[in-house]
Amino acid sequence: MLEVEKLRVKFPDSDHFLFKDLSLSIPFGQKVLIVGPSGSGKSTLLQILAGLIPNIIEVPLKAEKLQITSNYGIVFQDPDSQFCMPYVDEELAFVLENNQVPAVEMTEIIYDLLAKVNVRFENIHTPIHQLSGGMKQRLAIASALALQPQVLFLDEPTALLDVEGSKQVWDTITSIQGEQTIVIIEHKMEFVSDIVDRVIMLDDQGKIVADNSPSYVFQHYKQDFDQYGIWHPTSWSDYLASKSFKAIQTNRSNQKLIELESVSGYYQKTRRIFVENIVINKGDWIAITGANGSGKSTLVQTIMQLIKTKGTIHYHFADGRLPIYQKIAFVFQNPELQFVTNSVYHELAFSLKNKGNSNHTIIENHLMRYRLAHVRELHPYQLSMGQKRRLSVATATIMAEDIIILDEPTFGQDAINTFMMLDCLEELRQQGITIVMVTHDQQIVDHLATKEWIIEQGQLAEERYPCSFLSKEVGDSTHAL
Amino acid sequence: MHFELTYRQTWLHALHPVFKFVMVIVLFVAILFIHNPNFLFYMLIGFGFLYIGWTGHSFKLISILSSPFLIIFVSSATSMMFFGDGTNTWYKIGLIHITEESFYRGVHLGLRGILFGLLGLLFALTTRPVLLFYSAMQTLKLKPKYAYAFMAAINLLPIMVSEFQTLRNALKVRGVTYNSGIKGVYQRIQYFSIPLLAQSIRRAHRTAIAMEAKQFSNDRTYYYQVSYSLKDLYFTFLILAIMATSFWVSTIYSVFPIDNVRMR
Numbered sequence: 001m002l003e004v005e006k007l008r009v010k011f012p013d014s015d016h017f018l019f020k021d022l023s024l025s026i027p028f029g030q031k032v033l034i035v036g037p038s039g040s041g042k043s044t045l046l047q048i049l050a051g052l053i054p055n056i057i058e059v060p061l062k063a064e065k066l067q068i069t070s071n072y073g074i075v076f077q078d079p080d081s082q083f084c085m086p087y088v089d090e091e092l093a094f095v096l097e098n099n100q101v102p103a104v105e106m107t108e109i110i111y112d113l114l115a116k117v118n119v120r121f122e123n124i125h126t127p128i129h130q131l132s133g134g135m136k137q138r139l140a141i142a143s144a145l146a147l148q149p150q151v152l153f154l155d156e157p158t159a160l161l162d163v164e165g166s167k168q169v170w171d172t173i174t175s176i177q178g179e180q181t182i183v184i185i186e187h188k189m190e191f192v193s194d195i196v197d198r199v200i201m202l203d204d205q206g207k208i209v210a211d212n213s214p215s216y217v218f219q220h221y222k223q224d225f226d227q228y229g230i231w232h233p234t235s236w237s238d239y240l241a242s243k244s245f246k247a248i249q250t251n252r253s254n255q256k257l258i259e260l261e262s263v264s265g266y267y268q269k270t271r272r273i274f275v276e277n278i279v280i281n282k283g284d285w286i287a288i289t290g291a292n293g294s295g296k297s298t299l300v301q302t303i304m305q306l307i308k309t310k311g312t313i314h315y316h317f318a319d320g321r322l323p324i325y326q327k328i329a330f331v332f333q334n335p336e337l338q339f340v341t342n343s344v345y346h347e348l349a350f351s352l353k354n355k356g357n358s359n360h361t362i363i364e365n366h367l368m369r370y371r372l373a374h375v376r377e378l379h380p381y382q383l384s385m386g387q388k389r390r391l392s393v394a395t396a397t398i399m400a401e402d403i404i405i406l407d408e409p410t411f412g413q414d415a416i417n418t419f420m421m422l423d424c425l426e427e428l429r430q431q432g433i434t435i436v437m438v439t440h441d442q443q444i445v446d447h448l449a450t451k452e453w454i455i456e457q458g459q460l461a462e463e464r465y466p467c468s469f470l471s472k473e474v475g476d477s478t479h480a481l
Numbered sequence: 482m483h484f485e486l487t488y489r490q491t492w493l494h495a496l497h498p499v500f501k502f503v504m505v506i507v508l509f510v511a512i513l514f515i516h517n518p519n520f521l522f523y524m525l526i527g528f529g530f531l532y533i534g535w536t537g538h539s540f541k542l543i544s545i546l547s548s549p550f551l552i553i554f555v556s557s558a559t560s561m562m563f564f565g566d567g568t569n570t571w572y573k574i575g576l577i578h579i580t581e582e583s584f585y586r587g588v589h590l591g592l593r594g595i596l597f598g599l600l601g602l603l604f605a606l607t608t609r610p611v612l613l614f615y616s617a618m619q620t621l622k623l624k625p626k627y628a629y630a631f632m633a634a635i636n637l638l639p640i641m642v643s644e645f646q647t648l649r650n651a652l653k654v655r656g657v658t659y660n661s662g663i664k665g666v667y668q669r670i671q672y673f674s675i676p677l678l679a680q681s682i683r684r685a686h687r688t689a690i691a692m693e694a695k696q697f698s699n700d701r702t703y704y705y706q707v708s709y710s711l712k713d714l715y716f717t718f719l720i721l722a723i724m725a726t727s728f729w730v731s732t733i734y735s736v737f738p739i740d741n742v743r744m745r
Contacts, residue, residue: 056693074694080640081684082691084633090611093704094629098696106704129639147696306650322656330654337644337651337676350655381679395655 002026002049002151002181005065009044009053009206012060018044019206026198028150031182033192033214036202037228038386038414042185043155045202049183050074050153073144074153077160077412079136088114088131088139089124095146113142117172133292134165138172151181158188159412162292162440166191187231187414193218204228229416236443239419245447255282256316257403257434258303263311265295265302272298275460278453280403285425285435287445287466290455296438299455300405303436304328317402329396329404333411335388339380344372344391347380351395362398370394370424386417393421403434410441422448491537493607496716497709498616504720505604511724512596516741518585519734521592523727525599531719532599536606546602550595558591582742589742610635616707625699633688641681648676 003025009018018041026032026049036042047053051068054061076082085091092110101109110124117138128136137157144152154173158166170191173182177195186192199217201210201224210221218225218233225232239245258280265273273295280286280303288296301307305324315324332338341347348363367373370390375383380391389409396404404425410418422444429435439445445452445466452464493501515521533543565587567580614628652672659665731740 050694052690052694056690072694074691076687076691078684078687081637081687084629084636084688084692086611086636090704094692095695097701097704098698100700100702103702103704103706143695301650304654306653323653325650325654326656328654332647332651332654334647334680336679337648338655339676340652340655340657340672 001028001067002069002183003065003067004048004063007048007061007063007066009041009048009059009061017206022206022208024200024208026181026183028181029179030198031177031184031196032198032200033184033186033196034200034202035185035225035230037204037230037416039384040202040204040228041206042202046074046153046155046183046185050151069151071147071149072151072153073147073149074155075137075140075144075157077156079133079140079160082140083128083136086127086129088121088126088128091128091139092143092146095143099147109146113146114139116145116176117142118168118175132165133161134168137161137165137169141169141172141176145176149180151183154182154184154186156185156187156412158186158191163442164291170195187412189218189231189233189235193233201225201228201230225415229414229419231415235415236447239422240447256280256314257282257284258316259312259314260303261312261314263302263309263313265298266308266310267298271458273302273455273458275299275302278460278463280434280436282402282434283429283432284451285429285449286437286451286453287449288436288438288453288455289440289442289445290461294455295458296455297407298458299453299460300407300436300438304330304405327401329399329401331392331396331404331406331409333407333409335392336381338392338395342379343377344380344383345376347391347395348398351398366394366398386413389413389417389421393424397424397428397433401433403436404428405436407438408440409437410439410444488537488539488606491535491607492712492715493531493535493603494537494609495710495712496607497620497707497713498608498613499620499707500709500713501604501608501716502613504716505600508600508720509597512593516589516743517731517739518589518592518737518742519731519740520727521589521596522736523730524723525592525596527723527727528596528599528603531723532603536603538606546606547599550598553594553598554591557594558587560587561590562587585737585739586742588737612705612707615703615705619703619707625701626697629692629697633692634685637681637684637688640684641677644677644680645673648673 005023007019007022007024010016011018022045024045034042034045044053044059047057048061048066049068050072051070052074053059083091085094089107089110092113093106096106096109107124114120114124119135119138119142128139131139140157157173158169161169166188170188174195182195184192184196193214196214199210199212199214200208201217201221203209203224209224210217212220222232222234224230225235226238256279260275260278262277263275264271288299290296298307302309303313305313315327317327339347341350345363345367348366352359352362364373367376370393372387372391372394375387380388383391393406393409396406406425409421413421425435425437426448437444437449447466449466452462452466453460454462454464512521512524515524532547533540536543562579562584563577565580565583567578567582567584569581570578571581571584572579611632614623614632617623618625618628657672659668
C-alpha cells in the first residue's frame with residue numbers, strides 16, 4: 001500500500017505550491033494511471049511515491065503521512081539515459097550486483113529476465129546502442145524486474161517511441177503484470193486504458209480532479225481532458241469534427257517546388273538514402289514515415305543539402321544567394337539545439353536578421369500568434385516543453401520561406417500543443433507554404449497529410465495519398481483505441 | 482553515432498587489466514632513465530612487433546592510429562635538434578643551430594615520444610574500460626561509486642558526438658556565421674558549449690537517478706571476476722626479454738654512434 005496524506009511540495013524557485021494538501025492511497029496490486037497537463041506534477045508525484053524525492057532528488061516536501069515502499073522498479077522516458085553500461089548483459093548484471101546476487105547465478109537470471117520481456121538475443125553480450133527504441137525500453141523493464149519489485153513505476157515509457165515500439169512495450173507490460181502494483185504515466189491512451197483499473201487526473205494546479213475507473217473517467221471528465229489538453233481516447237475524432245479541421249479541407253495545388261531525380265544522400269561515404277523521382281508541390285503537406293533508422297532524417301538532410309548528395313535536385317524557389325539549407329525553414333526534433341540567443345524575443349529577431357530585415361511589429365505579431373508574448377524576456381531554456389516547441393516553430397516560420405520541414409514536431413507533446421501546432425501549420429499551408437514533416441503519428445498522416453512517403457531501408461518504399469481528403473465524412477471515421 | 486570496432490581477442494586482452502596498467506606505467510618510468518638511443522631503438526622494434534601483431538585490431542586501424550607517431554617524432558625531435566645546445570656544429574642559420582649533440586638528443590626524444598605513444602595504444606587497444614574499472618574495484622579497492630561514475634560517463638560520450646553533429650546542422654540552418662580568427666573560435670565555443678553542456682548535464686542527472694533507482698550500492702557482487710593467470714607471468718617475462726635483448730643488441734650493433742645523449 002502506498003499512501004500520502006496532506007502532501008505539500010514547493011520547488012525553491014517557484015512562488016506557488018506544486019501540491020497543496022494532496023492525499024492519495026494506492027492499495028497493493030492496483031494498476032493506476034495518472035494523467036494531467038504538462039506541469040501538473042505527474043512525474044514529481046511518481047518520484048515521491050517511489051521515494052526518489054526527497055531521498056535522491058532534493059525537493060522541499062512536507063506530508064502528514066508518507067508511506068512508500070523501498071521495493072520498487074522504475075522505467076523512465078528516455079531510452080538512452082537510463083543505462084549506465086554499454087552491453088545488455090552488463091546492464092542487467094549491474095542491477096543484480098546491486099542486489100548482491102552471486103556472480104555464478106547471474107547469466108541464468110539475465111536470460112530469464114530477457115525472456116520475460118520477450119527480447120531474445122543469440123548473444124546477450126550485445127551493445128545496447130544497436131537495439132531499437134522498443135527493445136531498449138523492454139530492457140529497461142527487464143532491469144526494473146530484476147529488482148523483483150512490489151511496485152512498478154512507468155514514467156511515460158513510450159513517449160519517445162514509434163507506434164511499433166510503443167505496442168511492443170505495452171504488450172510486454174500486459175504480459176508481465178501480475179501481483180505487483182503498477183503506477184503509470186502515459187499519453188497514449190489506446191495502449192493503457194485496458195491495463196489500468198483506476199485513473200487519477202491532476203489539473204494544472206496539481207489538484208486531483210478525477211479519481212475513478214477508466215471508463216467512468218473517460219466518460220464523465222471528457223471536458224476536463226479537453227480543457228487541460230490531455231490525450232484521451234477520442235481526442236482525435238473530436239479534433240476531426242472541430243471547426244478548425246473542417247476549414248482544413250480545401251483544394252491543394254500542383255505547382256512544382258522541389259524535384260528530385262535519382263538522388264542519393266551520403267553519410268561518411270556510405271549511401272544512406274536513394275530516391276528515384278519525387279516531387280514536392282506547392283501547398284503539399286508531406287508526411288515522411290518509416291521505422292526508426294530507416295532513413296527519414298537522412299532524406300530530409302538530403303533535401304536540405306546538409307549532407308553530401310548525388311543526382312539532380314531542382315529547387316524552384318532558389319535565388320542562388322544563400323545556401324539551400326537557409327532557404328528552407330527547418331524545425332529540429334530537440335528544440336534546444338536550435339536556440340542561439342539569450343531571450344525569446346532575440347531568438348525571433350535572429351531569424352529575421354539573417355534575412356536583412358528586423359521588423360519589430362513582425363516579431364510582436366509572431367510572439368502573440370505563438371502565445372509567447374508573456375515570456376519574451378526569458379531565456380529559451382527556461383521555457384516549458386510546449387513553449388520551447390512553439391518557439392522553435394516560430395523561429396522557422398517567421399522567415400516566411402516557401403517551405404518548412406519539421407522533424408517529429410509533435411513527439412511527446414500533449415494534445416493541446418499538438419492540435420495548436422497542426423492548426424498553425426495548416427494556416428501556413430493555406431498561405432501557400434509547403435510542409436514536409438517526419439512523423440510517427442499515423443493520425444496526422446491520415447487526416448492532414450496530402451502525401452505520405454514511406455521509407456524503408458534507405459529507399460522510398462511507397463508514395464501514398466492518404467484517403468481522408470477524398471471522403472467527406474471525416475467526422476465519422478473511427479479510431480482504434 | 483557509434484564506432485563499432487571489431488577485433489579478435491588475443492592473449493593481450495586476457496591479461497589482468499590493472500596488472501597490465503601497472504606494467505605500462507613502470508615501463509614509462511623506466512624509459513625516462515634510458516639515455517642510450519640505440520637501446521630505445523631496439524625496444525621500439527620489440528614493442529612494435531607486439532603492437533602490429535597482437536592487438537587483434539585490423540591492420541588498417543593500426544596504421545591509422547600510428548600515423549600521429551610521425552608527427553610526435555618530427556615535432557619533438559626537430560625542436561631539440563634546431564635549438565638545443567652543442568659544441569660540434571653541423572649547420573647554422575639564424576636561430577637554427579644544429580650540432581651533433583643536439584641532433585642525437587633530438588632523435589632520442591623522438592624515439593621516446595613514439596615509444597610512449599606505442600605503449601599507451603598497446604594498452605588502450607587491448608583493454609575494455611569496463612574490465613579495467615571492474616578490476617580496479619576488485620584489486621585496488623576503488624570505490625564502486627567512482628568506478629561507475631566513470632563507466633556511465635564513457636557511455637555518454639557517443640551520444641554527445643551525435644548531439645554535436647545535430648547542433649552543427651542546427652546552427653547552419655539558423656544561419657549562424659562566425660568571424661574569422663580568434664574571435665570566431667570564441668564564438669564557436671559560445672554557440673556550442675552551452676547547449677552541449679546543458680544537454681549533457683541533464684542527461685547525466687537522469688542517468689544518475691536511474692542508477693539510484695536500480696538500488697545502486699557500494700556493497701555488491703561482481704559480474705566479471707578479474708583474476709591473474711599464467712598469461713600475466715608470460716607478459717612479464719616477455720617485457721623483460723624485450724628489454725634485455727634490446728640492451729644486448731644495442732651494445733653490439735649501434736645504429737647511432739652515441740651511447741649516452743647526456744654526455745658532451
